[in-house]
Amino acid sequence: MDATWMQWLRGFVTIRVRGQAIERLVNEALANGLQLWSIRRAKEGELQCSTSLNHFFRLRPLLKRTGCRLHVEHRQGLPFWLQRMRKRVFFAAGLVLFFVGMYLLSSLIWSIDVKGNAKLSEEQILQVAKSEGLYPFQWSFRLEDTVVLSKRLAQKLPGTAWVGVEKRGTHITIQVVESSIPEAKPPMNPRHLVASTDAVVTKVMAESGRPVVKRNMRVKQGDVLISGLLGDETNSKTVVAKGVVKGIVWHEYDIVSPLAKQSKVYTGNKKVIWYGVAGGRALQVSGYGKNPYAMSESIRQEEQASWRTLKLPFGRMKETIMEVQIQQQTVSYEEAKAEGIEQAKADLLAKVGPDAQVLAENILHEKTENGKVYMKVLFEMDQSIAIERPLVQMQGE
Template sequence: MKQPSLYKLRGAVRITVTGGDIETLINTVAEQGLEVWNLRAHDGRVAEMNILLPHFFRLRPVLKRTGCRVKVTHRSGFPFFAARLLRRKFFLGGMLFFVAALFALSSMVWSVEVKGNVTIPTDEVLAAAKKEGIYPLQWGFRLQSQDKLSRQLALALPDVTWIGVSKEGTTITIQVVESAQPKREPLLNPRHLISKSDAVITQIYAEQGRPVVQKDMRVKKGQVLISGILGDEENTKTIVAKGEVRGLVWREYQVEVPLVQKHNTMTGESRERFYMVLGNWAIQLWGYGSTPFSSFDTESNHRPLTWRSFTLPMGWLTEKDLETREHEEQQTIEWARTKGLEGARNDIIAKNGKGTKIISEKILHEKKENGKVYMKVLFEVEESIAEELPLVHSQGE
């Protein structure tokens, strides 16, 4: 016989029928429309079948007429699950409390993020949002519509062109588009541009002021490159000298590189700790005790619970300690020389800016001692050599 639909919801039992006239019982069950399935008969003396729970109670008159006996061997479906659940009141109460807590936590605002602000401080945006009811631990249903919140925040912050408020899960994001403000030029005092080191001029461009040096001229440290004084002895005017002056500079570096390089490698051994995360709290479940490794790296993996598009303020956190071991590697002198020169070049560019060019380099002295390579290197560098020198109004050139 065909298995009825929704039998799990309606409830069903597996029964064993013995004694009496089993064949008549089966025919009577079919005539009365009682829904049974998975029927198995054994030598006409024993039969097994599944029957819906409501129809099971209608079997009693048929059993009396046929003289059969019935034994329930298995129960399944929602009615039996509900009966077992009602007998476990504490479990039922805990499950209901968990569902209620989950709903309550997912209905709250747990974090407020501000994006897009450059000149407006984040604290100022958050303070304005708090006046409109947007702050952590606020109930989501107490918030006004997102369009209304956007309009009110735009009125509260006059330096913005547009503000958008969006809620995703337990997080509210405030997107700020600031209004374009005219750039304020800083007020500068009159000044010269002077050389910050001994050099040979390779390029000079005076945007404002009077250049007093030329290309290929050798200059000393502190020498004026672009003057901020215009005019003659009788009529002078001090201005802010502006421009760019580049020159060749010679720099000497002392470089030392150890030939034995130490690296940390993974051994493959690890130890895990597992936490349950509730908001900003983490409760450790297992993995207690100190890490047995003397040297290790720690990896963290946070997996929040999600429901549809909502990210809930709870989840799991796994921390894994990976054992490391120090490994020594012997390097060649050629490798140390290359590594040392590369480090010196990077230091020169980092100190003098991206426009710095290394024209040439020469190793003046090199030796190997105590497991290290020592070098004295002379670099010829083209860089910006101008720096400011403030002027007093009465000062002459």
């Protein structure tokens, strides 16, 4: 039978009894109301059992009458534990202080994150949260319920549709959903849409205003495409011309494409350096020495120490230095030409807009010199050609 928790509180001992009258000793002890449990034969002439601390001292007269002797093997229970703690008072005090400190640290708010804000600054949101008692190193038990905090922050933060406050351990997350208010557009003056360059018109679609050109018409730079002037000389009205006009435009482009390319590759050699991080400072603890590689790249990974959900203000950082080499790769003449033309197309589309389309390209001139391919290419593109011009300028002409 194992000891109960009451017996542990009072204290108990495990003893070994030897002598010629062990059975008589056990019978007299039980007859006198002494508690003995876990009784078993240890070896010939010996018996092992457990008894409570107060009944242990009542065994002495019985031992004298029966001529038995005993030896204490184990001492267990609260009295013995307290006695050992008195001998290690500093250890016990440190243990108590450790648990008290961990409780206090886990009761603090260590960090606050703000998410979802675009128009409102993080400083403005944190300032309003501080006015509600929500700030780093605040006691968590002094905070209002997160539902109450969410409502108060939403009332004090202008332009917010919803504010949520989520608490996870020692970390607070403030999620902000801002109201979407359409921007007020400034009033527009009457205007024409005119050609930005010489072109052949391929598409005309007027939202407002009067179309002046038609498909397949050739226009020059500055020609009116959609007029903002409606009516005739006696009855006219000016409007803001809106619409889409596209046309075929020719672009002459000088291309230089190398016959050899350089690429960066990793050799697989690397060096690892470890740092101890505390209070925003890093102290190197391993991987001393200079960088052994002529060319290299480094990657840093920081790990913050934590205890359960509590993030501690220290950790470690791993820096991996990897050796790199530059390799030369020869490109054929046709590959260099194709790569140069594709790069030129990408540049043109970036300049004239993503809705443009390259219809054709004609190589006017090409040559090879100093390990490079030189070309002059004429691109035929279908693109938007309409730009705005105020009607005031037309009246002044």
